[in-house]
Amino acid sequence: MLSLVPRDAEAAWGRILSGYRVVEGLTPAQRSLVSGIADTILPRSDTPSATDVGVTEWVDLIVAEYYAEDVRTPFIAGLDAIEAQTRSTHGRAFPELGVEMQRQIVASLDVPADRRTPEARAYSRLKSLVVYGYFTSERVQRDVLHSQMFHERFQGAADMPPRRTP
């Protein structure tokens, strides 16, 4: 039967049959969890927070369009495990908890007793994405890091600038 359809359609059909995934990102609940953890890692202060510069959307894009299935599935499962554990321990979803409780949960994930649990692995991956998404954002590059693209020369032993904050 397949030999009757045009080649392109056949190829597309083949992809669908072999489990080709239609683009699909985070669920609303997963987005809330990612936002909550991201802003606990990089909270708003005199500089923007992670969600202020669109880190949630960045994570969503990576999940939807960048990760291969073998990375995406355990990552999502790990996020869901964090959410389930939060609910069973505290009776509420991560975003509904107070800041102190959120910090406690992130603290336990940040230095986990066992790095191999699905939760610890997903958190570690998420933290890397959050940091990368934050520091590559236009606003942080421009207003926080004051990145310059052009230089008159390369300096290999320049002095450190004064710290922004003591």
Place this chain on the structure above:
Amino acid sequence: MRQQTAWDAIVVGSGITGGWAAKELTERGLRTLVLEAGGPITAADFVEHIPSHQMKFRGYGDPEVMRRDHPIQRECYACDEVGHKFFVNDNDNPYTTPDDAPFRFFRGRQVGGRSITWGRQVYRWSDLDFEANAKDGFGNDWPIRYADIAPWYSHVEKFIGITGAPENLPQLPDGEFLPPMEMTVVERHAREKILAAFGGERVMTIGRAAVLTQVHNGRAACHYCGPCERGCATFSYFSSIGSTLPAAQATGRLTLRPNSVVAEVLYDPATSRARGVRVIDAVTMQDIEFNARVVFLCASTIESVRLLLNSKSTTFPDGLGNSSGLLGRHVMDHHYGSGASGDMPGFLDKRTIGSRPNGIYIARFRNVKTPHKDFLRGYGMQGGSSRSGWGRGGNMPGYGETFKRELIDGLGGWRLSASGWGETLPHPDNRITLNPTVKDKWGIPAAHLDVRWRENERAMDADMQVGVAEMLEAAGCTNVRTHASRNPPGHCIHEMGGARMSRTPADGVLNQWNQSWDVKNLFVTDGAAMASCACQNPSITYMAFTARAVAHAVDEINRGVL
């Protein structure tokens, strides 16, 4: 379709060597046709100033595009989210290998070739290299020595502009240097410590690169933006499209024809000469014949050999100019990437400013004065030092305001790392042949590449790790960790050999002038001509050979013997 015009010269390829052939041929008065398989490129195609936040995947690359178009090319660091357009579509350009001998063939088909994406490191070879085959018996004796090529190195370097620091090392001759780029504070410290620890035998110098540190021949100095492999709007690093091709154009004698896939070199048995080439127009798929008095193959090592193998005639049933039977043999690449890295304590009051398109280089020190017990030849090392900046955040414990402030204000400690680039012995079974069944988009047989690392390369890889680690320790690094390379042949993109130069016609494909022994008006001046591969990055040597070969060809034409 046969073109009526006969050219003085045809050059196949418009990259590093094709550009040089075009410049030298036209400047010496020859009306020259340059045939480029890929499409045209202008400065507007460059993408080096696109910041990460303007890329959908912020530099990670679109996985669907990579999977679809570049399943092989994507393994090259330069085939990234925006720079992948300078790499071929793997579906149109297949090649094959034995199942147990992987090879990475990274290619750019466009005007400028791989001179747009190259690593820009330029190191002269020395007589340690040109005498190596004769001394240890692997490979054939080179038909030239350093003195033959030295003036041509100068000729090339003065034109393209290279930055570096003189070190007066016999195994790594100095060149015509523009001012060096700065070493970092940590590299300067390490250089002194290593000099002292190894009795002056191991010299860490600033990399020598075809990047301008001052205005040179009308091109602006580098502005230290970083990703050279994505192009350069100011042509501050050497590429053919910013340097040699404009010079050729200025003579009024250059014709550049993009989208011209050369399928074969046509041989005329009556005159024993190459008549011209058969081109397939990449867009119309039409066959066109171009004729010329001399033909220069500058298509890159594998492509030039493939082209010769595909140029079959009654006289040369096994490939043009292959009376020796050696065409396609003795293929090499540098085995590279094994080395070590470590943390350098201190220097926390210093940082770097700007992206240096260059690193440090440690000149070869093995088998220079005393023979090493485990292997022949040697390796150079490339590396550098930096502070990790916010990039360390993903793995740095912590969260919250303090964590964020530390990533914004602090840069983390210094790391120093280096890896070896090793010489591969020329082996007759490391070979390019034609695949009898697989063809590219234009119906030309694909290359079949059987190239393997062997005992000497493996022994050298092991020593690279030791060699770097002991230097880092001598420099004062802590947490020194070695790394072993798993790069297959081809990955270094320094493929060489296959149409080697030789002292006699029985012993190679080309004479000392890069001229076919069998077909006098045919020259091959890219990496295919190399009889050994030394451990230095090879492009500057190809350029010098190209300019030298053109001078010889034009001289023979003027004397009426070609």
